[in-house]
Amino acid sequence: MTQRLVVVGNGMAGARFVEDLLARGGGKRYRITIFGDEPYGNYNRILLSSVLAGSHDAEDIFINPLAWYDANGVKLHAGVRVAAIDTERKVVRGANGIDERYEKLVLATGSGPFVPPISGLRNEAGAFKEGAFVFRTLEDCNAIGQASERSRKAVVIGGGLLGLEAARGLLERGLEVHVVHLMDHLMELQLDAKGGAILQRTLEGMGLHIHLNKSTREVLGSPRVTGLRFEDGSALDCDLLVIAAGIRPNVALAREAGLLVERGIVIGDDLATPGDPDIYALGECAQHRGRTYGLVAPLWEQAQVLADRLSGRDPHAHYAGSKVSTKLKVMGVELAVMGTRERSGADEEIAYEDASRGIYKKLILRERRLVGSILLGDASAAPNLFQAFDREAEIAGDPAALLFPAAAEVKPRSVLDAPDSLQICNCNGVSKSAIIQAARRGCRSLKAVCDATRAGTGCGTCRRDVQTLLEGTLGQGGTAEDPSIHYYVPGVPLAKPDLIRTVKELGLHSVSSVFNALAEGKEDPASKPGLASLLKTVWGKDYEDERDARFINDRVHANIQRDGTFSVIPRIYGGVTTPAELRRIADVAERHQAKMVKITGGQRIDLLGIAKEKLPEVWRDLGMPSGHAYTKAFRTCKTCVGTDFCRYGVGDSTSLGIAIERRFQGIESPHKMKLATAGCPRNCSEATTKDLGAVAIEGGHWEVYVGGAAGSRVRKGDVLCVVESHEEVLRFMGRFMQYYREHAKYLERTYDFVERVGIDKLKAVLVKDEEGIVARLEAEIQAAVDAYQDPWEEALYPVHPQQFARALEPSREKEPAAELAEALP
């Protein structure tokens, strides 16, 4: 039975909640009706300041046009204000007399502008005098825009985010603009006094006039505004007045309906009102654990939680409040703030200021954890700080370093400032303008843009830039989250832990059985290799191998080349070979006319240009095991000459590397694992930038690194632990590998995985064994080691007579075909 769900408020929270609900299949459970006071589909309120400034047209900021509601079976009463709620009869009454019954009701009425009591603001009819405005809706924005054409000098009351945004718009329109602020510095909700002063200097440099500590007593002029008089007796003339002095949650409707209302509509962690479990509230109108919010990030979280609950995807989802961290642009000045603004008690504070360039940065640490930060004028450190703040992780080393991200990680300029012709995706040659066009044509999620343009589908490094462009084009609130990004593979709607649980519960041993049981039989080709990898990890020996689920490389155990031939890289443990082995490789290369013989970057030898049907012969002649250079698995362990030969060596890196490679060769994983061991911190084998690495240090110790990278991204690994022996290195590496196999998303390299999980968590689980799973991890990795089989043995025992069938080489005879000619009249 479908239930009736009514949403009051078609703003950023209400509409986003409905989108999230639909994305979770909620359209099947509910008939959805939305009332919106504003007479259109929903739009991105954040971009109103850009509309006022003239950099966006009003049409550009619509998120969902009216047609979207129709297409999704959502009934919208656009331009209809809800006048009353009868909670007894469960009916909502529109101001136009329309009644809608509900089983579930969601209040998302947002806020309205707070207008301080100022005499002379209104005319006899009680309306604002001509030339006076508030700034909240598209209608306000249009009205201010029109009035600005007839005005010269504007005053904005309010020096917070909203007031400064209004001021920016008016300044762009060529007016003389004054900001009048009650407090003794600007943006006191986000900034401390120092930051406020630096911002003020920057803004004054742009031509803004700022008046602090001024309380407005009276609006002068009639019927038009001509000026203001302040409590201190001074006056300021103007012909345009914008009041942006704060917001007040819209709660009258809820209060009249008898719901509990304090500053906002009171809700619990389930987002329901305490008095009536069928009524929920979210967005700026809601008050949760004593707090109301005035930025979009928290309400995105609320919308997701409520959608999870009501769709049944997670009926127990709960909202625990938001840690507010935001990145804003105030009149074009970057600002990122999180947590507390001022230190208290024994807090440590680190501040940096460069007033001449308008830069101010401050960190507040409590017991070595980041509890607050302000970055003004340069927010390049924001991603790292947000992470440290969210995770509440202990800050290792000098915290001041956090303020200045390593030079290599700072993009010189944002892609947003780059010319339209700039190539963003260097793998597929996709330009900035192609991405922006796709976003304008309706691709609202990263995945949708990537699917439509092919950007980001190669090495993936450009995906961050694509996301930035998407947000820059649609605004922060205009982008949508594609639910499939949380899925392990796009074709099966489950995240990795849920998928593993379900696969185990239902006993699904093959890829086709997963599609049949969990995807209505629809076999998504892009999802097959990922599922094959996961099932192999889950079931080990009991995995039911279906070769068609594999990418060609994994069907024939070699890497396909641009001309359809393959490369053959045999395993050379630790990069150490012998003259006899080299001779054999040379013979094979000659006999089979390898097109090239090359020393690889992984310390081994590559025979390139081998035809598919020749692979078994080449392997047999080599008599060496596969180097797995074609698959998502343990690849190599590079070594250096270590204590045996090098005059600096402090640890035997060569035999350690060989032992590692012998133990873990071929172990499947979500993405490739490349390792190295170094005999001293000079790090000649680049062990600190491998997926796993071991570096010998003085005193007989080994540092074990995880999550390093030196491919499309460069990242120094994190030290997981420092140990004393080769055996211990093997043990901790094994634990990490198994944990990575179980918890990483498909195609998530260790460098992303370690960053996502965090090194503190990894240490807790893998070194301190806080979850008590280490014994199991060790048993599982041992089972995987024991199950190792050299895939090149399929040279002798092919899984199918056609496994190495000739691929495309049209010049040669193919499978002979008997011919039956049929003459037609």
Place this chain on the structure above:
Amino acid sequence: MNGSPMPLQRRIHNLGPVTRIPLGEGKVYEVAGRALAVFRTRQGMLHATQAACPHRGGPLADGVLGSGLVVCPLHGFKFDISTGSPVGNDCRALRTYRVELTSGGDMLLFLDEP
């Protein structure tokens, strides 16, 4: 006669037992001077298309199949294997051919010559 003109000559080639193609995979055949990829889906359908990917000549028979599509192993372009149409890219459509299964389990390929 109306509609499309009838082919002048139809040649039917026996490609041999369907089990030559591993379930859910494709295989290259050369017939009358043309290279074809023949696909055998897990649902038991047979489809034949030109063997070379129109993008940069990738071996389509080595691609992964699913939902009626083949994914080229070189750069991941997708094509509908029953109609040949490109999906999500603007390459030329693949040429397609009719294949049928005999009651004895052999694959018959139909080539129409003008």
